Amino acid sequence: MRKLTVALGERSYPILIGEGVLDSADAIAAAVNTPRVAIVTNDVVAPLYLDRLTATLARAGIAYDSVVLPDGEAHKNWQTLNTIFDALLAGHFDRSTTLVALGGGVVGDMAGFAAATYQRGIPFIQIPTTLLSQVDSSVGGKTAINHPLGKNMIGAFHQPQLVLADTAVLNTLPDRELKAGLAEVIKYGLIRDPAFFDWLESHIDKLLGRDPLALAEAIERSCANKSQIVSEDETERGVRALLNLGHTFGHAIEAGMGFGVWLHGEAVGAGMVMAATLSQRQGWLSMQQYERTVALIARAGLPVLGPRLGAARYLELMAHDKKVEAGRLRLVLLRDIGDAEIFSDVPTADIAAAIDACCESA
Amino acid sequence: MRKLTVALGERSYPILIGEGVLDSADAIAAAVNTPRVAIVTNDVVAPLYLDRLTATLARAGIAYDSVVLPDGEAHKNWQTLNTIFDALLAGHFDRSTTLVALGGGVVGDMAGFAAATYQRGIPFIQIPTTLLSQVDSSVGGKTAINHPLGKNMIGAFHQPQLVLADTAVLNTLPDRELKAGLAEVIKYGLIRDPAFFDWLESHIDKLLGRDPLALAEAIERSCANKSQIVSEDETERGVRALLNLGHTFGHAIEAGMGFGVWLHGEAVGAGMVMAATLSQRQGWLSMQQYERTVALIARAGLPVLGPRLGAARYLELMAHDKKVEAGRLRLVLLRDIGDAEIFSDVPTADIAAAIDACCESA
Structure with missing residues (x-):
């Protein structure tokens, strides 16, 4: 396992890279300072890796719930983002909640923007499952949704608490x-x-x-x-x-x-x-x-x-x-x-x- | 004219308070570092004060455009927020744009949230026109819209460049x-x-x-x-x-x-x-x-x-x-x-x- 720290003063955070980092309950327990987490994922990634993530959370002793979005860039819009807010509010998630993005760039961008704006900002963790999101969205804190007149036009800068880049999940990547x-x-x-x-x-x-x-x-x-x-x-x-x-x-x-x-x-x-x-x-x-x-x-x-x-x-x-x-x-x-x-x-x-x-x- | 500085390090900004500060082209010119501004106001305030603001901007040599929202808390939602984004994108407003909120708390909250998230954040100026917004929304950088399940549930912290609190505009306040x-x-x-x-x-x-x-x-x-x-x-x-x-x-x-x-x-x-x-x-x-x-x-x-x-x-x-x-x-x-x-x-x-x-x- 390799560890890299993104140095951003009090917003600094670690990226863990390697086979099987998705199973590291210790890393997740260290990064989550809230009693609950809400996982945001999509309908392609959920059948592959959601159970492994929830098993890790269970070992870390953290309560969780999950929101499954439809897959694809076409859904990176306000309507889909709102399904995250609906689920968080209906589930009485307060500011003591960490969002966990499990998926590619679209999931990461949307979950990150939801975390940036839900109750004016809650912590989040990125678990990118594509090579693109592991090398790109992992670093930088850019989050966004698309607008009919332009890509990534509505968004925010919001740094994660932790990034887990598991090389093993790339085996199922097309x-x-x-x-x-x-x-x-x-x-x-x-x-x-x-x-x-x-x-x-x-x-x-x-x-x-x-x-x-x-x-x-x-x-x-x-x-x-x-x-x-x-x-x-x-x-x-x-x-x-x-x-x-x-x-x-x-x-x-x-x-x-x-x-x-x-x-x-x-x-x-x-x-x-x-x-x-x-x-x-x-x-x-x-x-x-x-x-x-x-x-x-x-x-x-x-x-x-x-x-x-x-x-x-x-x-x-x-x-x-x-x-x-x-x-x-x-x-x-x-x-x-x-x-x-x-x-x-x-x-x-x-x-x-x-x-x-x-x-x-x- | 009274001047107060909100001390937030590099996000510090002045609040100017007094009769007629809405006319101070110098203050606006000093705070706007972009070639264009987009004014966000509502259909009650626009007939009263929009011309005065645009006259001030013209004296300051700043190009402007405006978006007029329907008045009222009932409109503090995503649909209305999106009319701001639509206007900004249709008008080819890029990141070199300052948003100016001219109105009460609802306008300030929505324009502020639009500024916090348009292209991941652009500068903004608050010109609150109600006593409530002059004493409350002027300071703190809280911006938000409502969600059907809760007030101010979606938002961001985003500090303005300048606040103008003109006591004379309170004469038309109910x-x-x-x-x-x-x-x-x-x-x-x-x-x-x-x-x-x-x-x-x-x-x-x-x-x-x-x-x-x-x-x-x-x-x-x-x-x-x-x-x-x-x-x-x-x-x-x-x-x-x-x-x-x-x-x-x-x-x-x-x-x-x-x-x-x-x-x-x-x-x-x-x-x-x-x-x-x-x-x-x-x-x-x-x-x-x-x-x-x-x-x-x-x-x-x-x-x-x-x-x-x-x-x-x-x-x-x-x-x-x-x-x-x-x-x-x-x-x-x-x-x-x-x-x-x-x-x-x-x-x-x-x-x-x-x-x-x-x-x-x-």
Whole structure:
């Protein structure tokens, strides 16, 4: 078992990574300071892991109840969030309650936002069950729901008390979701950790084969990178924006295709290729490093071309992104593998040309 | 113009109090660090003060747009909140936006919660237009909406950049609402400021006559008291609970009658009499101080008796209150005028008897 601490002053918390951490009653008992917990999960994860979690809680001597949401990004909205509030209020859960999110990013985002806002904030624990959520949502405290006019538009920053990232639960993860998770893993190499990028080049096959030690290493290094960034910039005023490499393009893909058609990680994969292409064309990323970037994304089984929505439609969708500041599109681009920077003055025509070059043929 | 600073470290902010502060373009320009603002108001306040606010913004050189909500506590729900999000997204408001709440407590709570959660948090300014919101919502950063199963159940702590409390806008406030605001003013005297209670006894008629200097003094001393409490306990873990004097009883009255039938301040007035009665019967508050308490609440034109819902119904509704911790009802009671304390071991039969003694006859 590996342990990483996210350093955020009095909001610091541990992430435990490894096979079987879902069974560690001691870790849960240490993190829960309330007499009751309410588990939030979904109808895909509940049959697989809810019994194991409740057995752990029982061993820890903690009373629990659970709310099972429908699975999928399409349900990451106010109506579904409200079913959590309904259950908490109907069950007379007061402020002395810890929410436990058991599931992927959607469950984590919704349970986290419910915890951030139920009675103005109660503690919560994240038990991410997808690679994407283990490396991404575990660190940073971002919680949100979608609005019909935009993804993650309504949310809050709310840090968990504990994160349990069990590599064994990844054995039931569909291949497509495993690959989608690797997009965010590769991102950490690209934006700030060239040695990790090298390691990924030599371990990508083990990761695709779900080798538990390789997975634990990738999760730990991803979380460590994100943790360092978040510690410097908890509420995303500065350096944290680097985490959006590929995401502004990616959000346009997700929104343009309809949320849920492309997985988030798939859209980020194609989005990172767009960012790398633009970086190379602007003369910032060398052709060799550009080719390594695209090759690793391809080897991870991720799409390297976006859907052909047309550059104009991409730009329109990108203008709605949260990363827009005072009307200017801010893009994370690469100077080198492991060296990213934010640019807000790239000519629109150049952005459009890079998008066109990175889309599927008609 | 009086100026008070709420000391919360990097979240500190000023409250400006006095006649005409709504016109101070300089104060607004100093507090707004974004190119655009979105004003949230309601259909009662907009015809009275929206033009004055937009004129002030124009003088400050700040672009604005506005969202007009329907008036009333009945609209403090997700559906109305969503109209704010709809307008912000449709108007392409990004994170470089300041929300300005122009209205009473309902507008402030909803605009504040919208600001706390829109794109995970944007800055906001409070311009409270009722006495209640000037002395209560101005300080503390509490924001919320109601849930069908409970008042203020969904919310966040989010501090404003600036509060403008203009005593002149109180001239258009209905008498009933002015009196309701005085309930919270009296509360500050009761829980921690005996000198302010004395001052209120000698100035209550001037306050009811809307004397601007008396109002400014009452607002400033109320905000100063609340500010000291909130600085000690920003997220309501300890001493801040004293602010709930009369509120647990009062919430039961509001919920039991249907929200909006009794004004919040009216329910708090009757609730403070219940708390004082219980305090006197437990032998903590002297009969003389008890009588002074009831007399001042009565002179302020507030109800001193609650509706006859039956003690059992009161207790049931009180059990739903957020102030319940781990299943125990925590009540703020008085040792003396200016000296309140939290009790969680008062026998239920004694609470019930005090409620029965303080309800209207059948």
